[in-house]
Amino acid sequence: MQVKVVIGTIAFMLTMIILGFAALREPARLEEFTLAYEGRSIENGARLFQNNCATCHGVNGKAEECYDSAGNVVGCKGLPLNTASLLCGDKPSRMVTLGWEGTKGNFVQNTIAAGRVGTVMPTWSAQFGGPMRDDQVGDVAAFVLNWESDAMCGVEAVVFEWPDSVDDFLADYAGDAANGEGLFLTYACSGCHGDLGTAGSNAVGPWLGEIAVIGGDRIAGTSAAQYVYESILHPNDFIAPDCPNGPCLSPSAMPPNFAERMSANPQDLADILSLLLGE
Ligand code: HEC
Ligand code: HEC
Incomplete structure (x- = not known):
């Protein structure tokens, strides 16, 4: 993900330069592009999450507070996602439990894309017959991954x-x-x-x-x-x-x-x- 963002940023910068913009001289610019790109993805993911995932995983991803489409309180059917066992470290304990070999980002994104067979977790990617494009799956995954925090994971900078x-x-x-x-x-x-x-x-x-x-x-x-x-x-x-x-x-x-x-x-x-x- 990070590498893609950086490559995207570079591609964008080169385009700007070719177009003859002088704006890139400013200091914080590059960092801003990266953050803006990530920011848009997370923001879009937040919207997708509230509309599609919060009914089972809860409004803040903690599987504590769930509403149906009419706004009535319902029991949460999904697991907590805003939690250390899914998000902390390179190999969070959920990945270990499920024997997942790839990266954490892939684990979250693939689970969303393909769903979990045999559970109520639906398939989301159009590739597997779900309702979302892959960029939308990527955005909602970025939103979920963004819950990782030093405070939750007990890490000192x-x-x-x-x-x-x-x-x-x-x-x-x-x-x-x-x-x-x-x-x-x-x-x-x-x-x-x-x-x-x-x-x-x-x-x-x-x-x-x-x-x-x-x-x-x-x-x-x-x-x-x-x-x-x-x-x-x-x-x-x-x-x-x-x-x-x-x-x-x-x-x-x-x-x-x-x-x-x-x-x-x-x-x-x-x-x-x-x-x-x-x-
Ligand atoms: C946003 C643009 C930008 C990025 C990104 C950037 N630099 Fe620079 N760098 C500059 C500018 C402008 C200068 C000249 C002003 C100064 O001396 O700080 C400079 C100066 C330097 C110099 C001194 C060059 C000289 O001729 O004396 C070195 C060495 C250098 N950068 C290395 C790096 C390295 C290594 C990276 C990546 C880790 C990097 N820069 C990232 C813009 C950038
Ligand atoms: C109908 C309820 C439901 C909806 C809607 C739903 N999920 Fe799930 N989700 C589940 C359940 C249940 C599980 C746990 C499956 C299992 O037991 O392995 C799960 C598992 C997950 C996991 C893996 C968690 C882990 O610890 O293994 C992720 C990530 C996830 N969901 C993300 C999402 C996202 C993002 C959305 C919206 C795009 C979403 N889910 C929508 C019910 C749901």
Whole structure:
């Protein structure tokens, strides 16, 4: 799901650029597109849920409060969905109980699409004779999955203490450039910085194909590795001179929250550094 959203976002950005819109220079833009896309899907899913699912699963998915189409209180026939056993962790306990091997997203989406044979849980996807298109099944699944919360799952937000020195960081995390290539896409670096192999393919930020060399000249006494590391974690500490449409703007148009987003997976930054620095 996440990957699809990111790919969708990139495709959308490229279309905007081709159409000649300059709007993409703003900082929070990319993040906003992603959130807006997810937001619309969840919102649409909420409507579908109230109209089709709440009679059995309850208005808040807890199988506590159910009404029939006339608005009378009825007993809930479905299981709770807004619950830790279905939503918490990569392998929630319901998946384990039912022996489901795929991802949690697939588990929820497929159950909705195909229903549960032998129970009153209906089939929803038109593929299996149900009333919904697959995008609608996807939206309602996104709505259900969105009930997952740190509070419900008892998770504390991960905060990684990024070392000041890139050498200290890389001493703990060895980078993998090949993996970095995929991450350069999924974090949408390429959406702004273009293709590393093609000078001039950058739309918003500087082209990074030669950053391993020129990065060492940006700040006196700072190595290219240290510079790139800091550029990603703290884009506003130093503004690069040249962006494709003139001098780079301050504050930086680069999202300021990679330090936070990569906290759960510091390895991602090591892989991206390896890709950019060719080490
Ligand atoms: C007529 C009642 C009914 C309706 C309407 C209904 N469900 Fe269900 N649903 C059930 C029942 C009963 C189960 C449990 C089946 C079982 O025992 O395995 C279930 C199971 C599920 C599960 C799997 C839960 C688990 O823990 O295994 C999901 C997800 C789900 N429903 C989503 C939905 C969505 C989304 C809708 C609306 C598009 C919907 N259901 C509409 C009755 C219903
Ligand atoms: C929304 C657009 C955008 C995204 C997404 C983005 N950047 Fe940037 N980036 C910029 C801009 C604009 C600059 C120049 C301003 C500055 O120095 O912060 C920049 C600067 C940089 C620099 C310094 C370049 C130089 O020539 O000095 C590096 C390194 C960098 N970005 C890496 C990344 C990486 C890696 C990612 C993905 C994890 C990423 N950026 C995502 C827009 C973006």
